[in-house]
Amino acid sequence: MNAPLQGHTASNPRHAANAFDTLLQVEQVSLEYRTPQRVVRATHEVSFEVDRADRFVVLGPSGCGKSTLLKAVAGFIEPVAGSIRLDGTQVREPGPDRIVVFQEFDQLPPWKTVRQNVMFPLLASRTLGRREAEERALHYLDKVGLAAFADAYPHTLSGGMKARVAIARALAMQPKILLMDEPFAALDALTRRKMQEELLRLWEEVRFTLLFVTHSIEEALIVGNRILLLSPHPGRVRAEINSHQFDLHSLGGVAFQQTAQRIHRLLFDEDGEGGSGAELGFHDIRIAY
Numbered sequence: 001m002n003a004p005l006q007g008h009t010a011s012n013p014r015h016a017a018n019a020f021d022t023l024l025q026v027e028q029v030s031l032e033y034r035t036p037q038r039v040v041r042a043t044h045e046v047s048f049e050v051d052r053a054d055r056f057v058v059l060g061p062s063g064c065g066k067s068t069l070l071k072a073v074a075g076f077i078e079p080v081a082g083s084i085r086l087d088g089t090q091v092r093e094p095g096p097d098r099i100v101v102f103q104e105f106d107q108l109p110p111w112k113t114v115r116q117n118v119m120f121p122l123l124a125s126r127t128l129g130r131r132e133a134e135e136r137a138l139h140y141l142d143k144v145g146l147a148a149f150a151d152a153y154p155h156t157l158s159g160g161m162k163a164r165v166a167i168a169r170a171l172a173m174q175p176k177i178l179l180m181d182e183p184f185a186a187l188d189a190l191t192r193r194k195m196q197e198e199l200l201r202l203w204e205e206v207r208f209t210l211l212f213v214t215h216s217i218e219e220a221l222i223v224g225n226r227i228l229l230l231s232p233h234p235g236r237v238r239a240e241i242n243s244h245q246f247d248l249h250s251l252g253g254v255a256f257q258q259t260a261q262r263i264h265r266l267l268f269d270e271d272g273e274g275g276s277g278a279e280l281g282f283h284d285i286r287i288a289y
């Protein structure tokens, strides 16, 4: 039998005093693009909280505003309503405490070696001097298994290796939160799976806080310990679910498949109701239409 639906109540463990260490607070955030012809609302009154060391996934169909939301957390876009706070401080502009890894790994300057690519943000932001920056770069290249490629140029690397350089470069900055926007979408299926595995292994080792955007339900279940479901355009919060029980080993299992199907129904239910979390068999869910 299904456990009762958990609402925004005192019974929800996330709301128990001091139970969680909240790092990012997104409150009632609406985001818009203004062109001379029209205003496009990308997200509508979206709220969520990310705790330290969470692997928090924002999941939703194409065009629901996931990337826009990530850009707002990064400080590139200002909300038209609501607020974004990191460690209690309002986000107003980009900063080295929030590093974004995008899908396009060709963001790596081709004239710099792998080592120089990882060192570059550390030097440009004056976070470290040359010697310490090099040490730190080599440390994180080692963590992503690329120590032997420190002197290679990006064009000599595979897509998966470029992805790992981009992750090492971001982690080397030791941000408070790592923001990833569909980072593996351009990779072939096998490499994508391998990168999901690598990311989880790295997280086990470093325990960074991750905000990860994807439109793949399967990827969300593998990568995340919590998943925020956004409705189609404009993105509103449909529900938030706990997914810590799943990893790569759960793939193909009955519980994994059933959860994926339930998420699909919550996201795309034609009449817009999505069913209640309890009806759909979720044991730890907050529905927020």
Ligand SMILES: Nc1ncnc2c1ncn2[C@@H]1O[C@H](COP(=O)(O)OP(=O)(O)OP(=O)(O)O)[C@@H](O)[C@H]1O
Pocket: 033, 034, 035, 040, 041, 042, 060, 061, 062, 063, 064, 065, 066, 067, 068, 069, 215, 233
């Ligand atoms: N620069 C822009 N100017 C105007 N509208 C934009 C701009 N960028 C995005 N949009 C619109 O904002 C909405 C949200 O876009 P966004 O890229 O955030 O969605 P998404 O969920 O990340 O989609 P995808 O999964 O396809 O990347 C869409 O309707 C999109 O057309």
